[in-house]
Amino acid sequence: xxxxxxxxxxxxxxxxxxxxxxxxxxxxxxxxxxxxxxxxxxxxxxxxxxxxxxxxxxxxxxxxxxxxxxxxxxxxxxxxxxxxxxxxxxxxxxxxxxxxxxxxxxxxxxxxxxxxxxxxxxxxxxxxxxxxxxxxxxxxxxxxxxxxxxxxxxxxxxxxxxxxxxxxxxxxxxxxxxxxxxxxxxxxxxxxxxxxxxxx
Amino acid sequence: xxxxxxxxxxxxxxxxxxxxxxxxxxxxxxxxxxxxxxxxxxxxxxxxxxxxxxxxxxxxxxxxxxxxxxxxxxxxxxxxxxxxxxxxxxxxxxxxxxxxxxxxxxxxxxxxxxxxxxxxxxxxxxxxxxxxxxxxxxxxxxxxxxxxxxxxxxxxxxxxxxxxxxxxxxxxxxxxxxxxxxxxxxxxxxxxxxxxxxxxxxxxxxxxxxxxxxxxxxxxxxxxxxxxxxxxxxxxxxxxxxxxxxxxxxxxxxxxxxxxxxxxxxxxxxxxxxxxxxxxxxxxxxxxxxxxxxxxxxxxxxxxxxxxxxxxxxxxxxxxxxxxxxxxxxxxxxxxxxxxxxxxxxxxxxxxxxxxxxxxxxxxxxxxxxxxxxxxxxxxxxxxxxxxxxxxxxxxxxxxxxxxxxxxxxxxxxxxxxxxxxxxxxxxxxxxxxxxxxxxxxxxxxxxxxxxxxxxxxxxxxxxxxxxxxxxxxxxxxxxxxxxxxxxxx
Numbered sequence: 001x002x003x004x005x006x007x008x009x010x011x012x013x014x015x016x017x018x019x020x021x022x023x024x025x026x027x028x029x030x031x032x033x034x035x036x037x038x039x040x041x042x043x044x045x046x047x048x049x050x051x052x053x054x055x056x057x058x059x060x061x062x063x064x065x066x067x068x069x070x071x072x073x074x075x076x077x078x079x080x081x082x083x084x085x086x087x088x089x090x091x092x093x094x095x096x097x098x099x100x101x102x103x104x105x106x107x108x109x110x111x112x113x114x115x116x117x118x119x120x121x122x123x124x125x126x127x128x129x130x131x132x133x134x135x136x137x138x139x140x141x142x143x144x145x146x147x148x149x150x151x152x153x154x155x156x157x158x159x160x161x162x163x164x165x166x167x168x169x170x171x172x173x174x175x176x177x178x179x180x181x182x183x184x185x186x187x188x189x190x191x192x193x194x195x196x197x198x199x200x
Numbered sequence: 201x202x203x204x205x206x207x208x209x210x211x212x213x214x215x216x217x218x219x220x221x222x223x224x225x226x227x228x229x230x231x232x233x234x235x236x237x238x239x240x241x242x243x244x245x246x247x248x249x250x251x252x253x254x255x256x257x258x259x260x261x262x263x264x265x266x267x268x269x270x271x272x273x274x275x276x277x278x279x280x281x282x283x284x285x286x287x288x289x290x291x292x293x294x295x296x297x298x299x300x301x302x303x304x305x306x307x308x309x310x311x312x313x314x315x316x317x318x319x320x321x322x323x324x325x326x327x328x329x330x331x332x333x334x335x336x337x338x339x340x341x342x343x344x345x346x347x348x349x350x351x352x353x354x355x356x357x358x359x360x361x362x363x364x365x366x367x368x369x370x371x372x373x374x375x376x377x378x379x380x381x382x383x384x385x386x387x388x389x390x391x392x393x394x395x396x397x398x399x400x401x402x403x404x405x406x407x408x409x410x411x412x413x414x415x416x417x418x419x420x421x422x423x424x425x426x427x428x429x430x431x432x433x434x435x436x437x438x439x440x441x442x443x444x445x446x447x448x449x450x451x452x453x454x455x456x457x458x459x460x461x462x463x464x465x466x467x468x469x470x471x472x473x474x475x476x477x478x479x480x481x482x483x484x485x486x487x488x489x490x491x492x493x494x495x496x497x498x499x500x501x502x503x504x505x506x507x508x509x510x511x512x513x514x515x516x517x518x519x520x521x522x523x524x525x526x527x528x529x530x531x532x533x534x535x536x537x538x539x540x541x542x543x544x545x546x547x548x549x550x551x552x553x554x555x556x557x558x559x560x561x562x563x564x565x566x567x568x569x570x571x572x573x574x575x576x577x578x579x580x581x582x583x584x585x586x587x588x589x590x591x592x593x594x595x596x597x598x599x600x601x602x603x604x605x606x607x608x609x610x611x612x613x614x615x616x617x618x619x620x621x622x623x624x625x626x627x628x629x630x631x632x633x634x635x636x637x638x639x640x641x642x643x644x645x646x647x648x649x650x651x652x653x654x655x656x657x658x659x660x661x662x663x664x665x666x667x668x669x670x671x672x673x674x675x676x677x678x679x680x681x682x683x684x685x686x687x688x689x690x
Contacts, residue, residue: 019540020416020516024654028661029633033287033301035261035308037369047661074417077450077516078654079633080352081259082368103420103452104352107384108368162384165243171206174374174382175270180206181238181247185379188238188249189276194342195251198473198481 005170006113006143009095011067013139013150015128016057021071022078023105027087029079040083041090058091062135070128071098076105085109095141097148097157099124110163113172115143117157127155143167207239207247227490228344228457229388229423232363235488236346238380245382251345252362253280253375254331255318257287257309258635259350263372264312274316276379281340282313283321285330286635290598290625293323302636316376329601329627332356332569336440337603339469342481343458344488348375353569353651355446358455359439360462361488363423365452386453387421387497392428395504400686402579403438404571404649404669406430408510408520409502410442411449416518419451422498425490426456430504436465437575444570445651448517457489509685511556512653512667514544519653520667523684527554547655548664549643557682559666562644564595564622564677565658566670568632571649572600574607576670580649581616583674586688589621590680596638597622598630622677634659647676 031043049056057063069088075098076084085108088096096109097117109116119127130152131137137151146159159167166172178185189195226234238247253276255263260282267273274280287302297303306322313320321327321334328334332353335341343361347354352366367381374381391414393406410424424446431439439456446454456462463482466472473481508522519540521527527545529552530538545552550559566572566580577599589595597617599605605627608614614624631638632650639659640646646658646665653665666682675685 018543022516022652022654024633024652024657028656029286029635030659032258033299033305033635035305036265037262047656050661074420074450077416078352078447078652080350080354080366080368082262082350082370085368100417100420102417102450104366104368104447107371111368111370111374160384162241162243162245162382166382169242171243174370175272175377177206177241177243177382178247178374178378178380181378181380182207184207184238185249185275188236189251189379192235192249192251193481193484194345198477198484200480 003113003170003173006115006167008140008142009067009115010138010140012065012135012137013068013070013131014057014063014066015070015131017072017128019073020077021075023076023081023084024078026076026084027081032081032083037083037086037090040087044087044091065092067093068095068097068139068141069093070124070131071096073099075101077102080104082108085112085114089114097127097141106160110166110172111174113167115141115159115167116163117141117146117148117159119155119157123155123157206241225491225494227388227425227494227496228361228455228488229363229386229425231488232344232346235344241382243382245384247380248346248383249380250348250375251279252340252347254335254347254349254354255280255282255372256331256351257284257305259369260312260372261305261308262369263376266373267376272377274318274376277317279379280318280376281321282309282318283328283331283334284309286629286633288628289636290596290628290630290638293626299637326602329603330569330572330629332444333572333600333604336360336436337469337601339466339472342466343462343485348381352447353444355452355454356440356444356569358443358446358453359436361455361458361485363453363455366447386423388425389419389422389498389500390425390427390496392499392501393426393430393504394428394501395430397430397504397507400509400671400689401507402669402671403434403441405507405510406504407442407445408517408667409507411445411517412520413502414449414500416448416516417450419446419449422451423453423455424449424451425496426454431456432459435575436461437573440573441570445517448651458485509669509672511672511682512665513548513550513556515547515653515655517651517653517667519544521556523557525556527552527556529553557684559682560645561647561666561676561681562593563640563646564593564673565631565646565648565650566673567596567598567600567630568650569600570651571670572598572604574604576649577604577608577613580670580674581613583671583678583685583688584617584620584622587620587678589677593677593680595622595677596625596631598625599627601627620678631658633657647673647682649673
């Protein structure tokens, strides 16, 4: 079984300022008392949005229907909860662009086929300014070239090479890829001394 | 376009690190990584075998649902262990739980474990507890292992010289189905802490000091190897506290090289090898430790004498201070740091330049996978003996596991806490992330021995968390305000 190839994400973008935005903020723990991911979308940034009283980027009229979320540094730090990218995906975001991403969050996005594009501080700031000034503009993330095209031109960014390959060849479904190893998995396992409880 | 392929596509293993490594001298991460490598994937990632998979009720139900959807089983059920910790109430654990959502998650975990032949340490087993507390205490965690769990504090197990890391639910599915994960290579930063920690200064203060200096994103892409005489002198429980918070510094993996302290901790534990097997295990464990002279991608040194009892003042763990320091002012820093400080001060309702010492608290929480072990409770009890909880302070003393609770009972710790006015609870994650009824209300300030002071972390969207050592939490509870524990210890 393989997944679809993800070559580009195209649409409008939403700008979310701030660094070190943790996954507790993206999806507060009380919304994780569920046994499926369905319905998480509406709770994305629940507490931040409530406190912003309608002025949170996710609630602003101009950003409704955006496909790409532009963030700052170390986005998605903290808890490993996949509920965070699941909630944002179900809200409608299919790619994230920012200065840096926390590692577990990045791994979760890779497993969901959601590209992360890393830009320099200068480029990211320019992009945020442009999108805030003209939220209706179309933005296109090209996975193979790791670029972002927007109203004012094209920006060269970076996508982690592993993620990039997985998206492009549709191998971001972990199970399908890992299963192809077949018996090599048991062979590796059985060579480990603890597999036999150190019997030999 | 490329065909979707996995393991068979490539035979050659590219180097793990961008830095050339000596052929003979390897660090632990490299040795463990190599021993668990099934193959290099076409994506450039490594297919890594996972030696121990720990699961809990919050991040596993969707993974089992995905397996069912694809008609897949669990490939290594005997290398998979479960417990319930995040949602479990700490007042009464009698079933059914009062919270119907919590009960539904518990039922789902029981069903999944039964269906797939996975051992579940539920309350009835007498071994239930926070997943990162019970793994080590049962002897499941071994040096040289790879360990994964759908929880970011899995780095705790690195205290044993395991390569242990948190994963998301799709990756939980991957491990359940294949026993493997596709992993990006990691660099290693050696963090050497040398010297003797001062009186009233604990492992918690040491890791807060590291995170303060290297930042919450300093560890992204790195495994942290903790070394030096301070770390070597630490007990296993102290090492677990240090490794636990690696992820708060951005490092998904943190570890300490295994030594006699490690081996003696494991001796005789339920899932540790026994007799001659233990001696064979010990030799292998020893061989997995970093070689002297191994090269690292980065190194960092810290003097233990420079570490004071520490307290967070802001909204991430990097924002911490020694007890005698003052809060920063936004105008003292560069543009970029300014916004973070302003945001933190506004949320915490603190003023620039104010002292952290003397900050009044409303709630005191002692527990969590960071500081819910027996040694933590002993240190807190030693402080609790010196007074009574100040009036109006709500307290939660939550042992990390049933075994910790039983040991504490043997030592008379619950009586000490109760006599001082603390409430003694049942084991669980409790107020660390407030998925059970233990939550802050409004903008309460909590002195907490947990690991995250994020906005809203402890259950109230405006709740405020001050992270500190368990002894410092006990001191704050007694005085009703943030207090230098050294004043109480005398």
